[in-house]
Every structure is written in C-alpha cells, then in structure tokens.
Amino acid sequence: MIVAKNIKRCYGTGETAVKALKGVSFKIDKGEFVAIMGASGSGKTTLLRILALLDDATDGEYTIRGLEVSSLPEAERSYYRLTQVGYVFQDYALINEMSAAENVYVLSMMEGKSKKESYKTALEALDKVGLKGKHDRVPDELSGGEKQRVAIARAIAKKPDIMFADEPCANLDTNNSKQVLDVFKELNEKYGQTIVMVTHEPWHVEYVNRVITLEDGNIISDDRKLKEKGSTELSSQNSNH
Amino acid sequence: MINDIRVGALIAYSSVKRGNKKTLVFIVFVLSLIFLNLVFLPSMIGGLSGLFTGFMQDYPYGDIVIEPMGDNSYINNADNVLKKVRAVEGVRAATKRLDVGASINHKQKVVGVTITGMLPIEEYDISRYPHIITEGDFLTDLSRDEIIIGAMIAGTGFGSEIYDNLGQVRPGALVEVTYSNGVKRTYKVKGIMEGTFEVVDLNALVHYKEIEDVYGLQGREATTVVVRVDKQGTEAHIQEKIRDAGVNEPIYTWADKSESLIRQAMQSMGAIDIMSKIVSLIVGAALVLIIIYINVLNRKKEIGILKAVGITPRSIVLSYAFLSTFYVSLGIFAGLILYFSLMFYFQANPVTFYETMEISPVIDPVLLIQSIVTMLTLSVIAGILPAWSVSRESILKAIWGR
Ligand SMILES: Nc1ncnc2c1ncn2[C@@H]1O[C@H](COP(=O)(O)OP(=O)(O)O)[C@@H](O)[C@H]1O
Ligand SMILES: [Mg+2]
Numbered sequence: 001m002i003v004a005k006n007i008k009r010c011y012g013t014g015e016t017a018v019k020a021l022k023g024v025s026f027k028i029d030k031g032e033f034v035a036i037m038g039a040s041g042s043g044k045t046t047l048l049r050i051l052a053l054l055d056d057a058t059d060g061e062y063t064i065r066g067l068e069v070s071s072l073p074e075a076e077r078s079y080y081r082l083t084q085v086g087y088v089f090q091d092y093a094l095i096n097e098m099s100a101a102e103n104v105y106v107l108s109m110m111e112g113k114s115k116k117e118s119y120k121t122a123l124e125a126l127d128k129v130g131l132k133g134k135h136d137r138v139p140d141e142l143s144g145g146e147k148q149r150v151a152i153a154r155a156i157a158k159k160p161d162i163m164f165a166d167e168p169c170a171n172l173d174t175n176n177s178k179q180v181l182d183v184f185k186e187l188n189e190k191y192g193q194t195i196v197m198v199t200h201e202p203w204h205v206e207y208v209n210r211v212i213t214l215e216d217g218n219i220i221s222d223d224r225k226l227k228e229k230g231s232t233e234l235s236s237q238n239s240n241h
Numbered sequence: 242m243i244n245d246i247r248v249g250a251l252i253a254y255s256s257v258k259r260g261n262k263k264t265l266v267f268i269v270f271v272l273s274l275i276f277l278n279l280v281f282l283p284s285m286i287g288g289l290s291g292l293f294t295g296f297m298q299d300y301p302y303g304d305i306v307i308e309p310m311g312d313n314s315y316i317n318n319a320d321n322v323l324k325k326v327r328a329v330e331g332v333r334a335a336t337k338r339l340d341v342g343a344s345i346n347h348k349q350k351v352v353g354v355t356i357t358g359m360l361p362i363e364e365y366d367i368s369r370y371p372h373i374i375t376e377g378d379f380l381t382d383l384s385r386d387e388i389i390i391g392a393m394i395a396g397t398g399f400g401s402e403i404y405d406n407l408g409q410v411r412p413g414a415l416v417e418v419t420y421s422n423g424v425k426r427t428y429k430v431k432g433i434m435e436g437t438f439e440v441v442d443l444n445a446l447v448h449y450k451e452i453e454d455v456y457g458l459q460g461r462e463a464t465t466v467v468v469r470v471d472k473q474g475t476e477a478h479i480q481e482k483i484r485d486a487g488v489n490e491p492i493y494t495w496a497d498k499s500e501s502l503i504r505q506a507m508q509s510m511g512a513i514d515i516m517s518k519i520v521s522l523i524v525g526a527a528l529v530l531i532i533i534y535i536n537v538l539n540r541k542k543e544i545g546i547l548k549a550v551g552i553t554p555r556s557i558v559l560s561y562a563f564l565s566t567f568y569v570s571l572g573i574f575a576g577l578i579l580y581f582s583l584m585f586y587f588q589a590n591p592v593t594f595y596e597t598m599e600i601s602p603v604i605d606p607v608l609l610i611q612s613i614v615t616m617l618t619l620s621v622i623a624g625i626l627p628a629w630s631v632s633r634e635s636i637l638k639a640i641w642g643r
Contacts, residue, residue: 049637052549054549054636055635075553078551078553078554079551080551081550081551082551082552083551087549087550089546093542093546093640094546095546095547096543097255097256097259097260098252098259102255106248106251107550107551107552109248109251110244110248110551110552110556111244112243112244138259154550155550
C-alpha cells in the first residue's frame with residue numbers, strides 16, 4: 001500500500017546541514033501495525049512527517065496505493081491529508097476552543113458532509129475510542145489519555161487508508177498509554193486499520209506486528225513478528241522491500 | 242467554497258464561544274474607541290458649520306437676501322424692492338445696505354476693510370450688530386460722522402494678532418477712511434463691535450447716508466436687501482412669494498447662501514476633517530491589524546494543526562474574516578453607544594470657544610453609515626491579512642516553529 005524508495009531528508013544547507021534521513025526504503029501493506037523505533041534524533045519524526053505529507057522529502061519516491069504523492073501540488077496534498085491520512089501528534093494537537101465532538105467533526109464538514117452526518121460520524125469515532133458520553137467536553141476537561149483518544153478519533157473518523165502516530169504516548173503515564181495502545185490494537189485487529197506508530201518504549205512492541213528500527217537516518221532492522229498469539233519470538237530479519 | 246465557509250464559521254464560532262472573554266471585552270473596547278475617534282470630530286465640525294450658518298443669518302444675509310441683478314453693482318430701485326418685500330405675508334422686517342471697499346487710517350496704520358452702510362434703527366429688527374458693541378455705542382439715525390469698527394481691526398479683539406490692525410483704537414478716536422473711489426472722510430469711532438466672527442470683526446459700519454453721499458447715489462440703491470421672516474423654516478416659501486410679488490433680482494435664502502459659503506469657508510476645516518479621518522482610519526486599521534495579528538500569532542500552532550489535519554487555508558482565513566467582522570461589529574455597536582452618550586452630553590452642554598462661540602455637535606447619519614462601512618471593510622482586510630500570511634507558512638513551521 002505504501003512504497004517508499006530511497007527517501008532522503010536534509011535540513012538546512014551548507015556546513016550546518018543535517019542529514020536526518022539518508023535514503024530509506026520500505027513497503028507497508030494494508031492491515032499492518034508498524035512501530036518505528038530508534039534513538040532520539042535517529043529520524044523517526046522526520047520520516048513520519050514525510051509519510052503523512054506534512055513535510056517534503058529532499059529526495060526519493062513515495063507512493064500510496066500506486067499514486068506518486070510526493071510530487072502532488074499542495075491543494076491535493078491537503079485533500080489527501082483530509083481524506084486518506086490520519087495523524088496523531090505527540091502533544092494531541094487538539095483545538096482547545098472546540099469540544100471533543102467539534103474537534104472531530106470539523107473534518108467531516110470540511111469533506112462536505114452535512115452537519116448532522118458529520119456529528120454522527122464524530123460520535124461513532126469517539127465511541128470507538130471509548131469516549132462515549134464525553135463528546136461535549138473541551139480538551140481542558142479531559143485527561144491526557146482522553147485527549148489523545150480524541151485525537152485518535154479525529155484521525156480515524158474519516159476512515160483513512162493509513163494512520164500515523166508520532167510517540168502518541170510520550171506525554172502519558174503507563175495506565176493512559178495502555179488505554180491508547182489498546183485502542184490502536186483494536187482498530188487494527190477489528191477494523192483492519194493500517195497504523196504506523198513512532199515510539200521508543202520497548203514494551204510497546206508487544207502491541208504491534210512489525211518493528212522498523214532507525215539509526216542515524218538509516219533503517220538498521222525491519223522485523224515482522226510471528227502472527228501467533230502470545231508469541232514474543234521475532235521472525236528473522238527481513239530485507240528491505 | 243461552501244465547505245470553506247461552513248468550516249470557517251465553525252472555527253470562528255467556537256473561538257468566540259470558548260475564547261477568553263476578557264480579551265474579547267478589551268478588543269471590543271479598543272475598537273469602540275477607534276470608531277468614536279472616527280465620528281466624533283466630524284460631528285463637532287458639523288456643529289461648527291452650524292454655528293457659521295447662524296453667523297451668516299445674524300450678520301450679512303438675514304433669512305433671505307436679495308442681491309443686484311447680473312453685473313450690476315447696485316439694486317437700483319431698492320426702495321421699490323423693499324416696498325414689495327415688506328408687503329409679503331410672513332416677512333417680519335427688511336432693510337437695505339450698501340457694502341463698499343475702503344481703507345482705514347489711524348496714526349500711520351492702514352487697514353483695508355469692507356464698510357457697510359446701514360440704517361441703524363432698522364438694523365435692530367434685522368441683525369445682531371446693535372447687540373455686539375463691546376465698547377462705546379451703536380450708530381443712531383444721526384450718526385453722520387461716526388463709525389463702528391470691528392474688534393479685529395481695532396486691535397482689541399481676538400484675532401488681532403493675526404490680522405493687520407489699527408493698534409488699540411478706542412471709542413472717541415479719530416480715523417481717516419479712504420473709499421474705493423478716492424474720497425476721504427474722517428470719522429469718530431463710536432463703538433467697537435465684536436462678533437467673534439471674521440466677517441463681522443474685520444468690518445466697519447457707517448450710516449447708509451454716508452455711503453450714499455460719498456458715492457453720489459440717489460437714495461434708492463443698495464448692494465443687498467436683507468429680509469427676516471416671522472417663522473424660521475418658511476424662508477423657501479417666502480422666497481417664492483417675494484419672486485411672485487415682482488422682485489426680479491436674485492433672491493437667496495440663508496441656506497442657499499451658506500451652502501456655497503460654508504463650502505468655501507469650510508474647505509480648510511474640511512481638509513482638517515479629512516486628514517483626521519484618514520489618520521483615524523489608519524490608526525484604526527493598524528490596531529485591528531495588531532489585535533488580529535497577535536491573535537493569529539498566539540494561534541499559529543493551531544493554524545498549523547488545522548492545516549495538518551486537512552483544513553484548507555481558505556477556511557482558516559475565512560474564520561479570521563468572520564472573527565474580525567464579529568469583533569468590529571461589536572466594537573461599532575459599543576462605539577455607537579459611546580457616541581450617542583457623548584452627543585447627548587455635548588448637546589446639553591455645548592463646548593464654548595472664545596467665550597462666546599458655543600459649539601454643539603451635529604449627528605450626521607450619512608457620516609455614521611460611511612464610518613461603519615469603512616471600518617468594517619478596513620478591519621476585515623486587516624483581519625484577513627495576518628491570517629493569510631500565517632496560513633501560507635509551512636505546516637512544520639507553524640506547528641513546531643522550524
Ligand atoms: N526542522 C529541523 N531543522 C533542522 N534539523 C532538524 C529539524 N527537525 C529535525 N532535525 C534534526 O534531524 C534529526 C532527526 O530528527 P527527528 O526526526 O526529530 O528525530 P527523532 O524523531 O527520531 O528523535 C535530528 O538530528 C534533529 O536535530
Ligand atoms: Mg521525534
């Protein structure tokens with residue numbers, strides 16, 4: 001579904017230039033739940049932003065469902081972000097003046113759905129992430145975990161092809177982290193949602209079925225876990241696709 | 242586009258509904274002052290022009306004025322005209338005057354003036370000249386070698402610093418007048434008049450018969466016939482009736498007259514007015530711009546997020562257009578309340594200038610509508626600009642600052 005070929009990203013120019021990605025290639029199939037791991041500064045966020053069309057690669061090719069998206073004009077990228085891509089930020093990135101429901105349904109309205117339909121979609125999405133009965137609350141009235149779940153609801157309400165999350169649990173305690181990860185797992189297992197999540201917590205690995213590890217802007221490992229339940233054994237290292 | 246409008250409205254609505262109310266009140270307060278600034282001075286100037294109109298009625302023109310036909314220097318059968326005018330119903334009084342150019346000489350000082358020859362007794366019913374004598378007395382029917390001098394040329398009144406004057410002339414002093422035809426006469430100053438109005442205070446008055454003598458007229462000529470009516474507001478009607486009575490000379494109401502005069506006299510005022518309006522508008526637009534800009538900067542991250550999740554830049558810009566329209570509408574509303582309270586106050590307690598000039602402001606609906614429209618337009622533009630510039634920034638920059 002996603003094919004990235006030789007993606008490079010360089011920040012700045014000249015002597016101070018930082019090569020954040022040095023040419024990474026991989027393929028992600030529909031229904032996968034991928035973790036991108038690696039030390040701080042290894043290029044995880046950079047990669048995710050490029051995949052989610054929030055940033056441009058300096059070089060390389062990137063296709064979603066066969067469509068070369070890296071070269072789309074901004075208006076189309078914007079439409080792609082709206083309709084095909086869900087993105088969950090580390091710090092929730094909710095609109096503080098909007099209620100949980102408004103935060104979610106503003107996107108449906110942008111897509112051109114009626115207010116009623118949009119509201120219905122939003123409530124469904126909020127129910128899916130376990131926020132039934134809290135849709136009228138503003139972000140300030142929600143816990144960190146709940147806020148992140150609103151952000152997830154916002155990302156999934158449009159039923160995106162793929163959902164990205166950049167360290168979604170970084171600001172959450174273990175308990176709230178588990179809630180969020182459970183939601184991801186359920187979305188992935190029950191609805192077949194493709195998810196790419198950046199994390200550096202080793203224990204998150206048990207929720208995902210593939211781990212891509214970055215180091216200094218290169219992929220150093222790409223592990224598909226065995227599908228059998230309860231297994232913690234990792235499959236032998238796959239070569240990059 | 243419809244989607245953009247709906248989303249823009251939703252964003253604006255939630256930001257007003259859940260935004261900081263104190264900030265809202267402050268913004269609206271500042272905007273109301275900007276609006277007040279826009280309409281208050283012009284209203285005062287409007288009051289000033291009303292005051293000038295009053296002067297025109299009280300001194301040179303009365304309620305209705307009749308002037309010489311075509312290129313004639315005089316109304317040649319002024320007594321005939323007066324007879325016809327006085328017979329018209331609704332006319333309270335009428336008189337004739339002779340305005341001539343002259344220079345007045347006193348102890349080596351010379352000042353050019355207009356001298357008006359008038360019938361002193363009749364003036365009591367026509368003008369306020371008899372009531373503005375600050376020193377000495379007004380003319381009488383026997384005043385043949387006497388003159389009344391305006392305070393500005395006498396050098397005693399307000400404005401003496403600006404204009405040439407005779408240097409502290411007092412009643413009893415002798416002055417020499419040289420008329421435009423070269424005839425010289427010496428007069429004793431009978432009184433000083435002060436109307437705090439240049440047309441009056443730069444003038445001098447003598448008896449009608451004096452001018453007649455000097456210019457060799459036959460007792461029937463006048464440069465103006467000045468008419469007062471019984472009831473204010475009937476001028477136009479009586480103007481018609483005078484015409485119907487067979488007066489062929491041009492007849493003007495004070496409104497006709499002041500319209501052209503105010504247009505001239507107020508031109509300098511008008512320039513000040515326009516300048517002050519432009520300055521107010523620039524200051525106003527700048528303030529709206531700053532307010533919205535700060536607002537936009539504070540919400541830069543939010544704008545980035547909105548863009549990141551797929552909200553179009555156009556909706557974002559629209560939301561700010563809605564927001565600033567909302568702020569400004571509230572500001573105008575509050576400004577109108579302030580404005581009318583002030584108008585009410587100043588109409589009850591007029592501002593006094595130079596001790597006698599009372600100015601009470603005039604409410605001009607056209608001005609109000611003009612100001613409202615300009616302010617709305619300007620502020621919508623001022624509101625959109627910063628949002629537009631931020632919404633064009635890259636998402637990364639807006640959200641993460643780099
Ligand atoms: N906007 C930027 N400008 C310059 N350098 C950046 C920028 N963003 C990230 N970097 C640099 O790129 C490298 C990778 O950063 P990032 O992708 O954020 O890493 P990670 O998310 O794995 O911690 C780091 O060295 C970081 O300092
Ligand atoms: Mg990161």
